[in-house]
Amino acid sequence: MVNGPSTPSAPTVFLGQPRPVVAPLLERAADLAIAQVLDADGVPNGNLAEPDLSQAQLRTMYETMALVRVIDEKGWQLQRSGRLEFWIPSRGQEAAHVASALAMDAADWIFLADREPGAMLLRGASLQSLFAQFFGRAGEPLKGRRLPLLLGDRALNIIPCMTQVGAYLPHAAGAAWAAKLKGDKTRFIVYFGDGATSRGEFHSAMNFAGIHRPPIVFFCQNNGWAVSTPTDRQTAADSFAEKGDAYKVRNLRVDGNDPLAVFAATKEALACTDEQGATLIEAVTYRLGFHTSSDNPDLYRQPEEVAAWERWDPLPRMRKYLQACGYWDERAEAQMQQRCEDEVREAVTAAEAMAPSEPAAMFDDVFAEPTWQLREQRERLLAELETELETGA
Amino acid sequence: MTQMTVLEALGAAMAHEMARDSDVVILGEDVGTAGGIFRTTQGLQQRFGPDRVIDTPLDEKGIAAHAVGMALYGLRPIAEIQFSGFIHDAFEQLMFGATKYRWMTGGQYSVPMVIRAPSFGGINGGFWHSQSPEAYYCHGGGMKIVVPSTPQDAYGLLLAAIRDPDPTLVLEPVPLYRTLRGEVNDDGEAIGIGEAAIVRPGNDLTALSYGPMCHDVLAVAEQMAENPGYDIEVIDLRSLMPFDVDAITASVQRTGRLVVVHEAPLSLGFGAELAATVQERAFGYLHCPIGRVAAPDLPYGFSGGDEYYRPNKARIAAAIRRAMEFDF
Numbered sequence: 001m002v003n004g005p006s007t008p009s010a011p012t013v014f015l016g017q018p019r020p021v022v023a024p025l026l027e028r029a030a031d032l033a034i035a036q037v038l039d040a041d042g043v044p045n046g047n048l049a050e051p052d053l054s055q056a057q058l059r060t061m062y063e064t065m066a067l068v069r070v071i072d073e074k075g076w077q078l079q080r081s082g083r084l085e086f087w088i089p090s091r092g093q094e095a096a097h098v099a100s101a102l103a104m105d106a107a108d109w110i111f112l113a114d115r116e117p118g119a120m121l122l123r124g125a126s127l128q129s130l131f132a133q134f135f136g137r138a139g140e141p142l143k144g145r146r147l148p149l150l151l152g153d154r155a156l157n158i159i160p161c162m163t164q165v166g167a168y169l170p171h172a173a174g175a176a177w178a179a180k181l182k183g184d185k186t187r188f189i190v191y192f193g194d195g196a197t198s199r200g201e202f203h204s205a206m207n208f209a210g211i212h213r214p215p216i217v218f219f220c221q222n223n224g225w226a227v228s229t230p231t232d233r234q235t236a237a238d239s240f241a242e243k244g245d246a247y248k249v250r251n252l253r254v255d256g257n258d259p260l261a262v263f264a265a266t267k268e269a270l271a272c273t274d275e276q277g278a279t280l281i282e283a284v285t286y287r288l289g290f291h292t293s294s295d296n297p298d299l300y301r302q303p304e305e306v307a308a309w310e311r312w313d314p315l316p317r318m319r320k321y322l323q324a325c326g327y328w329d330e331r332a333e334a335q336m337q338q339r340c341e342d343e344v345r346e347a348v349t350a351a352e353a354m355a356p357s358e359p360a361a362m363f364d365d366v367f368a369e370p371t372w373q374l375r376e377q378r379e380r381l382l383a384e385l386e387t388e389l390e391t392g393a
Numbered sequence: 394m395t396q397m398t399v400l401e402a403l404g405a406a407m408a409h410e411m412a413r414d415s416d417v418v419i420l421g422e423d424v425g426t427a428g429g430i431f432r433t434t435q436g437l438q439q440r441f442g443p444d445r446v447i448d449t450p451l452d453e454k455g456i457a458a459h460a461v462g463m464a465l466y467g468l469r470p471i472a473e474i475q476f477s478g479f480i481h482d483a484f485e486q487l488m489f490g491a492t493k494y495r496w497m498t499g500g501q502y503s504v505p506m507v508i509r510a511p512s513f514g515g516i517n518g519g520f521w522h523s524q525s526p527e528a529y530y531c532h533g534g535g536m537k538i539v540v541p542s543t544p545q546d547a548y549g550l551l552l553a554a555i556r557d558p559d560p561t562l563v564l565e566p567v568p569l570y571r572t573l574r575g576e577v578n579d580d581g582e583a584i585g586i587g588e589a590a591i592v593r594p595g596n597d598l599t600a601l602s603y604g605p606m607c608h609d610v611l612a613v614a615e616q617m618a619e620n621p622g623y624d625i626e627v628i629d630l631r632s633l634m635p636f637d638v639d640a641i642t643a644s645v646q647r648t649g650r651l652v653v654v655h656e657a658p659l660s661l662g663f664g665a666e667l668a669a670t671v672q673e674r675a676f677g678y679l680h681c682p683i684g685r686v687a688a689p690d691l692p693y694g695f696s697g698g699d700e701y702y703r704p705n706k707a708r709i710a711a712a713i714r715r716a717m718e719f720d721f
Contacts, residue, residue, distance in 0.1 A: 140499075141499060142497065142498050142499040143499030154498065154501035159465065160497065160498060162489065162490050162493070164485060168490070170455055170458030170459045170461070170462055171458060171462035171490065173462060174459035174460060174463040175462040175465050176462070177459070178465075178467065178468045181418070182467070200455075201486075204450075204452050204454055204458055204459070205455075207450050207452065207455065208459055365495045366495065366496050367537070371587070372587075372638055373635060
């Protein structure tokens with residue numbers, strides 16, 4: 001099962017006023033000042049110069065994107081078959097987060113949103129540990145206390161998001177400022193969506209960044225929809241990037257489905273941190289799948305719109321580019337697909353077999369040292385569990 | 394030992410920690426150039442520079458949220474909110490951000506930040522400038538809360554809050570800021586969070602309070618002591634989360650009577666938690682129902698009406714008398 005209506009199926013039934021179909025902004029990239037290296041077919045179009053990337057880096061970029069797609073399809077299946085509680089698809093947004101995360105150094109801090117599993121992979125997270133996070137197992141780095149797909153691990157300098165959309169933007173800006181104060185060279189990137197730009201914390205963070213110039217990239221993945229709310233109901237501004245103007249935060253739009261453009265834009269933003277501090281990047285992309293496994297986009301968006309964006313799918317685009325460079329062919333593609341599927345299947349089996357958390361473990365990590373209240377409440381739970389064991393209740 | 398007002402003691406605690414630990418920073422509205430609207434932070438920006446004493450935009454949510462980020466990276470930020478009536482803009486940041494990172498990351502990250510919030514009424518400042526917001530912030534896990542009522546406690550509890558590895562809210566007693574002066578041992582000694590102070594030992598009734606009300610309760614206890622059988626033990630809680638359950642329980646088991654006094658509204662106020670906890674632990678010792686003296690469930694006072702809204706000495710005395718005279 002594909003986690004999104006890739007082909008028009010039954011006629012759409014809307015529960016409110018239907019939204020008009022919006023053609024992909026990428027079709028007018030030059031007019032809209034959306035930085036682009038590749039056209040829809042993966043051919044450099046002269047808009048922006050190709051970044052200096054080795055064959056190995058280009059392959060890593062593509063293979064990570066492809067692996068994210070396989071993970072996403074597997075996650076969707078697991079959710080639909082009742083093995084995972086919840087899923088947040090990343091389909092269509094692979095280039096935006098993989099290419100930007102690849103532009104960061106390993107010591108740089110990443111504040112994730114919820115559609116960026118590729119950032120974890122690039123930092124060296126194993127597939128099993130990733131799926132252990134999806135399954136919320138005790139042995140995963142965050143002890144299974146998150147919704148599936150809210151990923152992170154301090155060992156990788158990746159911080160999981162506070163679930164309230166965009167509420168963590170000032171956390172990233174504050175951390176970046178702290179690094180600057182301490183004289184560290186650490187740089188920061190924080191991911192969020194178009195909807196997050198309406199939150200007060202977006203304003204707080206931009207305002208702070210304009211004044212204090214912390215070394216940070218605000219990476220907005222504008223995927224066209226915040227659940228069912230399209231761009232023109234989210235803002236009257238011409239772009240999300242231009243919101244940076246009022247705060248004097250450097251900003252730009254980039255084709256979020258063009259990994260080379262995203263990589264170049266992120267690298268450039270990082271090169272500017274000493275002088276300019278922050279950059280707000282609006283990566284124009286599209287959510288090909290559902291908002292989450294609890295969503296049904298057939299109720300609010302038209303299949304024609306999705307079909308038009310399929311043409312800008314970052315995976316075939318990057319594959320064609322690699323092929324034209326002579327770095328990739330059908331055999332490599334087939335081998336990689338097989339490898340991804342095998343590795344993901346093995347990771348799922350291993351992660352699913354891991355133990356869930358012990359109930360009493362929920363009392364850990366509220367404070368560094370539990371209060372007497374927590375100690376008492378924990379004892380009470382342990383006594384309950386003991387009784388259950390004895391009585392079989 | 395130095396004579397200090399509550400304000401001076403708070404300033405001395407911050408100066409001490411900033412000199413000792415370069416990770417301690419202050420951020421808030423008007424905290425730098427102006428030294429804070431109450432002048433609590435005066436002189437600190439000159440001494441420690443504008444990077445460590447940061448004048449922020451007018452944005453309580455942003456102050457709290459950026460402090461969270463600074464703490465995640467390893468600083469120990471002290472965020473000042475000008476009045477606790479304005480703190481709720483930061484509620485989500487505090488109760489779903491600052492207090493949850495440790496838990497939601499399985500202990501990988503912590504947020505050692507302090508939020509200073511001038512609180513309590515009695516200054517005829519109207520609704521927004523007279524708030525007692527403790528109950529909201531005690532609920533839901535992850536926040537420690539201290540409430541000093543003397544210069545020494547202001548000094549020692551703020552030091553403890555800054556050094557604590559978890560988010561700590563300091564509700565400061567605005568009405569005592571400049572009116573209360575006392576000896577402060579300012580040698581860097583913190584007061585343990587969760588330790589109450591027995592302000593007046595007694596045998597016949599336990600009167601429990603925190604913040605500015607402690608002084609009213611103590612005055613009433615001294616007055617009533619002339620009457621035989623009215624030897625009242627006054628306890629200043631000092632910390633609300635966690636609170637000193639052992640000191641309270643031991644006291645009530647000895648006196649058999651409890652009256653709780655706070656100036657936050659009655660319903661679901663902190664007194665409700667204290668009453669429930671004490672009856673669980675000292676039910677067989679109680680000679681009378683637990684009394685609560687609190688503000689009515691209203692917006693704070695009306696112009697010039699603080700004395701009718703806040704618990705006053707007459708109401709405290711009446712509650713004590715009711716407890717002492719109670720007959721099954």
